Amino acid sequence: MIQKLTFAAFVAFWASVATVLALSALAPDSVASDTDALPEIDAETLAGHASLDDCWMAIEGKVYDFTDYIPKHPTPPSIMAPWCGREATEGMRTKGYGRDHSPAAWAMMDDYLIGTYVD
């Protein structure tokens, strides 16, 4: 019984991994990675998007529009609110209990990239 259960889980695991890989290989590229083509955004423009309903952040020289992501973020929106409309690298590097976000979290940001930051 245990042998069957573990074997089924083992097969299901690799099937899931293979599915994600296949989807990723077959799906068209969703994000343009060429940052040169992105508009430059300065601090003043950034500051104009400082609410949870319209939340932009500058992180390591790039600007992200996180408005749609805020409801999906694991912490309450109030944690992210103070970082809207400003340079937020510190928030990204020292999230909950003083530690960096995971590499996966960093990778997720590409989907919200809207410009490069000019100080």
Place this chain on the structure above:
Amino acid sequence: MTPLQARSLIWVLALLPAIVAVVMLRESDLASPEAVLNYLGRLTGIAGLALMLAAAILSCRVPGFDRPFGGLTKLWWTHHQLATAAFLLLLAHPILLTLAAASVSLDAAVATLLPSGLDWALWTGWGALLLLMLFLGPGYRFFGEPDYQRWKRLHRLAAPAVVLALIHTLYLARTLPWLWEAVLWLGLAALAVVSILYRFSWSRRFGRRPYRVARVVRPANNVVELELEAEGPALTYEAGQFVYLTPRDPSLVAGRGEEHPYTLSSAPGETGLRIAIKALGDASRAIQDIAEGSRVQVEGPYGGFFPQRSSPDAPELWIAGGIGITPFLARARHLAEVGEPVDIVLIFCVQDEARALWLDEFRELATTLPGFSLHMHYFYENGPLDSTFVGERCPNVETRTAYICGPGPLLGLAQKVAHELNIPRSRIVTEEFDLL
């Protein structure tokens, strides 16, 4: 402590980090389907690692530590259950986190599942998971029946797997406050390290006692009983316990320097040790030809088949099959030494009389030990063991404690018979060697 309490204690310890994570659940963890998936992903990771560490803690094999669990075989069973739960949870862990990230984008899901470049946090997680599959797979017969020694060597990969999983967790953990993370993980990891150091370093140097093979007796053509003399401090043990024996005889064709579990057939009052070994595998077949005078090492004792009292104060029913007679032989020899009256019925199951080991000695005991009776069950003559056979030969059967030892099929059958004869489950004690 009862076996149930001992098992419960270990499970609570193993689930402690997950319990803390559930207590500290935040509203945002349940805010959306992807938040729930993300939370479950983290929770399965936390629970999986903690269960893995608890399984490592149980692998220490300190003599006597297995007693509250009802013996080492029962302790191993708990170890096996912990590891299985850990394995299932850790397989679900990355998949749940990947599904949660898929709500952002497919790229985010892939980045969550697969490491890129020097992404040590994910590489260590994958390393731990792949090692886990490699050393647990044979235990679940993923790739057929495993070779015992190869399986034992492969199982050592558990140590690097745990280390990688800890690095992965300390890198990515964010569910619990930092202090909780540090205390829980370092506490469990420290216990696991102490266990593993004991097992692979301390016990090998100081736990193995030197003995010499004084005589080799052959009760049958595929069974030997080794008589051992201590070359240092002698082992203290109870009747029915077993030891890990490491033969050092250079002339052995297999199993030299390998440890294997064997039951002691001697009574605790004897000066030396006696160990009964049936040829069942390469090492036990080779040991049939072990040289008298050669050296062996003995580690133990383990097991808790019989209660710790020297003589029974309640009536007993013993059901033995084949080489499973060994712990009963030790107990009967011990009771003969003590000399007090007993109330014991032994049902000895074998194919035919030619395969009944130590039959003359048991017949002798049946005449000299007051209250001890022997009934032979020959499979070729009587068919499978049933409740009629046992009930007719065993008076007041429902008042007895049943002790059953033998090969797997007999164990199941005898338990069924004991159950049919109204012996409550709490008074049915079984012993089986499986993947020790």
